[in-house]
Every structure is written in structure tokens, then in C-alpha cells.
Amino acid sequence: MSVAAENKTYFNFINGRWVKAESGGMEQSLNPADTRDIVGLVQKSSIEDVDLAVEAAKQAKKAWRILSGAERGQFLYKAADIMEQRLDEIAECATREMGKTLPEAKGETARGIAILRYYAGEGMRKTGDVIPSTDPSAFMYTDRVPLGVVGVISPWNFPVAIPIWKMAPALIYGNTVVIKPATETAVTCLKVISCFEEAGIPSGVVNAVTGPGSSVGQRLAEHPDVNGITFTGSNQTGKIIGRTAFERGAKYQLEMGGKNPVIVADDADLDIAVEAVISGAFRSTGQKCTATSRVIVLNGVYDRFKEKLLQQTKEITIGDSLKEDVWMGPIANKQQLDNCLSYIEKGKQEGADLIFGGERLADGKYENGYFIRPAIFDNVTSGMAIAQEEIFGPVIALIKADTLEEALETANDVKFGLSASIFTQNIGRMLSFIDEIEAGLIRVNAESAGVELQAPFGGVKQSSSHSREQGEAAKEFFTAVKTVFVKP
Ligand SMILES: NC(=O)C1=CN([C@@H]2O[C@H](COP(=O)(O)OP(=O)(O)OC[C@H]3O[C@@H](n4cnc5c(N)ncnc54)[C@H](O)[C@@H]3O)[C@@H](O)[C@H]2O)C=CC1
Numbered sequence: 001m002s003v004a005a006e007n008k009t010y011f012n013f014i015n016g017r018w019v020k021a022e023s024g025g026m027e028q029s030l031n032p033a034d035t036r037d038i039v040g041l042v043q044k045s046s047i048e049d050v051d052l053a054v055e056a057a058k059q060a061k062k063a064w065r066i067l068s069g070a071e072r073g074q075f076l077y078k079a080a081d082i083m084e085q086r087l088d089e090i091a092e093c094a095t096r097e098m099g100k101t102l103p104e105a106k107g108e109t110a111r112g113i114a115i116l117r118y119y120a121g122e123g124m125r126k127t128g129d130v131i132p133s134t135d136p137s138a139f140m141y142t143d144r145v146p147l148g149v150v151g152v153i154s155p156w157n158f159p160v161a162i163p164i165w166k167m168a169p170a171l172i173y174g175n176t177v178v179i180k181p182a183t184e185t186a187v188t189c190l191k192v193i194s195c196f197e198e199a200g201i202p203s204g205v206v207n208a209v210t211g212p213g214s215s216v217g218q219r220l221a222e223h224p225d226v227n228g229i230t231f232t233g234s235n236q237t238g239k240i241i242g243r244t245a246f247e248r249g250a251k252y253q254l255e256m257g258g259k260n261p262v263i264v265a266d267d268a269d270l271d272i273a274v275e276a277v278i279s280g281a282f283r284s285t286g287q288k289c290t291a292t293s294r295v296i297v298l299n300g301v302y303d304r305f306k307e308k309l310l311q312q313t314k315e316i317t318i319g320d321s322l323k324e325d326v327w328m329g330p331i332a333n334k335q336q337l338d339n340c341l342s343y344i345e346k347g348k349q350e351g352a353d354l355i356f357g358g359e360r361l362a363d364g365k366y367e368n369g370y371f372i373r374p375a376i377f378d379n380v381t382s383g384m385a386i387a388q389e390e391i392f393g394p395v396i397a398l399i400k401a402d403t404l405e406e407a408l409e410t411a412n413d414v415k416f417g418l419s420a421s422i423f424t425q426n427i428g429r430m431l432s433f434i435d436e437i438e439a440g441l442i443r444v445n446a447e448s449a450g451v452e453l454q455a456p457f458g459g460v461k462q463s464s465s466h467s468r469e470q471g472e473a474a475k476e477f478f479t480a481v482k483t484v485f486v487k488p
């Protein structure tokens, strides 16, 4: 592999070559479980590097577009095979950079491989429809064509799957790509990019530039030759990117925050509900946009549910996520840790009862990492900041409701609408929930997190720009429709 050339230094990938940033600057990517462990040095690029990458993608786009979908698919199949051979190496790197446990990182890498294969197959599927014209001698049809150059701005929480679920559909539908990954997980992303290189993807079709969001990411969003921009991350950044793209008439897609509710009805199987809430809220240390953060429990089962939840949360093992006996790793970076701790303070000040955890772990084996004990708040009311704002950490807000109607009202009482779950055995309650809940992903008797690559993914309200990623839905964003009328 040519990516790790010297002394854990990783380069930008522009026009088929690994190159230094024009400025010569570099940034460290650190292991959040032990910040003495430097995973790699990545390029601190500037707008000149973005411009070079976009130019390369622009030059490559015609030759890539005129290949057949099947031909483009072959590169994706090959990249998937290479990634499969390198699964352990890539997953271990993701764990070291981001802090999720090794089984989670392996699962995510396997998901990335499956996404590549799914979209490789898309290259053989239809790209349009024949539509009967009112003129009997005319032939009318639609065809989906690529946007051109697509900019990808990705976060650190799914360092393998998110870059792939954006790049694979962009590529199969004939676009060329420039990706700017989050610095926290840039090394993992560059390893994924090197799988495309090893697969022989033509120069300029895939480019990667690392560096700060406020300069490198912003330049990608504002570059006149970037025809579409796809982003996952915070609402604040998403809005800046959306406005920038809109101003210059580029297509954009934003996947942003969540404040996902789980309703536990009084006929729920509490063992299943507790297990799902723990997994949804604390896996990946709560750093998923689909993570469970508000648990709205009907009065009749509130105390029993709370007891079981407390009991099982106490059993969670915390530590270096590369270790086998660890269930929950660190928070991904210092800013996230501080943000999470400040919400825990805010929750206490607002009058919620912190009944478990919430403290930073900093002694002994935790000394050099960003560890926190998972937190459970009792007596939370819907107006509190911990019930309204995305924390992106292992924090559960327990909220009591007298009726299912009240639970639904509370569930919908936020600006977000990504995912939502209910635990009940009553079909009528399931149907009311499905009907009334304001969310893009609705789960019944299953945790709020976890998505399937072949199904549409995205939210309502302020969780997304209302388009959908993944599955067939990705075609909507990564292509434009041409309506063709032919009269002989
Ligand atoms: N929806 C999700 O999956 C994610 C949500 N978040 C939310 O965002 C909060 C802050 O995390 P951050 O890493 O700071 O998220 P962020 O939204 O600032 O970063 C995401 C990506 O956008 C880039 N970026 C930052 N500023 C930019 C700009 N002005 N123009 C273009 N690109 C820019 C970053 O470099 C990174 O690649 C978290 O606490 C969480 O609430 C963070 C990561 C993923």
C-alpha cells in the first residue's frame, strides 16, 4: 500500500497520486483512548489543494461518465474485494482513531464492503423510463445523468461507512469525487481511498484532501466546479454548507442531527426494551445521529424499566476499545467530551436527577483518554436542554408519560426528526406511532440506531435537507433527470 509512505505520514490523493499539501502543514490524528498514541500525521491542506483536486475531478469526469455502468461497477467490486482483504487493518485503524470498539469497527467495515457491492450492482440497473407521448410518432423517455464533480464532506463517527455510502453511489452514477474527511478519522478514510487506488480506478475519479472544515470543507462547498455537495455532521455546519451551495446553484444534501426518542409502552417486553435502549444509547459511546437520547416511559412500567436499565448500565465495561472485554470506548475527541460534560452539568442545573454516571474517568487506565461513565437522568421534562439538544454522547434522559398520546406529543416536541422507536406488543399502538411520529426512520420493537444499506436513510424537520441517502434513494441526489422527446 502506498498510502503510509514514511513515519506514519499520510498524503492527499489527487489525480491518482499521493501528494503533500501545498503549504507543507500537517495535523495529528490521535487515539482518544490514549492520546499519546499518534495514529498518523495528515496533511493540513488549504484551498490551493482543494482547487487542484477539483480540477483533477473535472478533467476526469467525461471519460468516467462515458463508461457503462457495468464498467464502473467493476472498479467498485474490485475495491470491495481489496477492502475485504484489508478489513482487520482498516477496522483497527477506525477503532484507534475514533474510539468505537473493534467489533463495531469490523461491523462497520463489513457494511462498507457490502455498500460497495450493492452500488456496483446498481451499474447494471435502469437509468430511466419510457413515457408515452401524446404525439403518436414521437419517442419520449427519461435518463438519469451524473451531476459532474461531487464534493463529499464526512464526519468522524462512521469513518468507513459514511464516506463509502456517499462515494459509491456518486461513482456508480458517473460522477467524479473529491472527499474531505473529518481530521479525527482522516487516516481511516485514506486507507479506504487506497482501496480504490489499488482497484485501479482512473486518475482523478476519486480524490481526497484532508484539513480543517472551515477552510478545506468550505472551499469544497463554494467551488464553482463542484456540482453537488453531500454532507453529514452538525446542524450548524450543515446550514453553512447548504447556504453556500444554494447561493451558487449547486445541488446539496445534508444529513445532520437527531434527538431520537424511544417510547416504552406499558405492555412492552421490558427486557427487550432495556437491551435495545442500552445498545441504541451507549454503543459507539452515544455518538450516532440515530442514537437513543430520550426514553419516554409510560407510568405503569416506569419504575420497573428504570431499575432494569440501571442494573444493566452498571455492568457496562469502559476502556480501550481495542481490548476484548471493553463494551464502551472513549469519546472521540476533547471537544466532544467537554460538550458532553457541559450538558450533564446543564441537566443537573435544570433540575433533572442524575441517577447514574456522567462523570469523567481520568485515573489509572483512563488517564490519557477521553472516558466518561454513561449517564442516566431521571425526572426529565421535555423543555430541558438535555431533552431538546443533540448531546452526541452516552446520556439518556428518562421522561414519564401518563398516556401514549402524551408520550407521542413529547416524542415530537423537538426540532429534529431522524429516528424513533416504540416498544409495545399492541398492533393498534404500533400503528398510531407509525402514523403520528415525526421521523424519517421508524422502528418498532427495535433500537433507534442501525440502518440497512438497501433502504432509504434520512430525517424530517431539521435532521436533514429532506433528501434520502442509501439504497435506490441515493439515485435522486447523485443524478439529474433528462427528459428526452424524439421525433423522427
Ligand atoms: N449527524 C452526524 O452523524 C454527526 C453529527 N455531529 C454533531 O456535530 C457536533 C460537532 O461535531 P463536529 O465534528 O464539530 O461536526 P462538524 O459538522 O463541524 O464536522 C463534520 C464535517 O464537516 C467539516 N466542516 C466543519 N466546518 C465546516 C465548514 N464551515 N464548511 C465545510 N465543512 C466543514 C468537518 O471538518 C467535518 O469533516 C457533534 O457534537 C454532533 O452533535 C458530528 C458528527 C456526525
Ligand SMILES: O=C(O)CCC(=O)C(=O)O
Pocket: 157, 158, 232, 287, 288, 289, 290, 448, 449, 450, 451
Ligand atoms: O445508525 C446507524 O447505523 C447510522 C448512523 C449515522 O448515520 C450517523 O450517526 O451519522
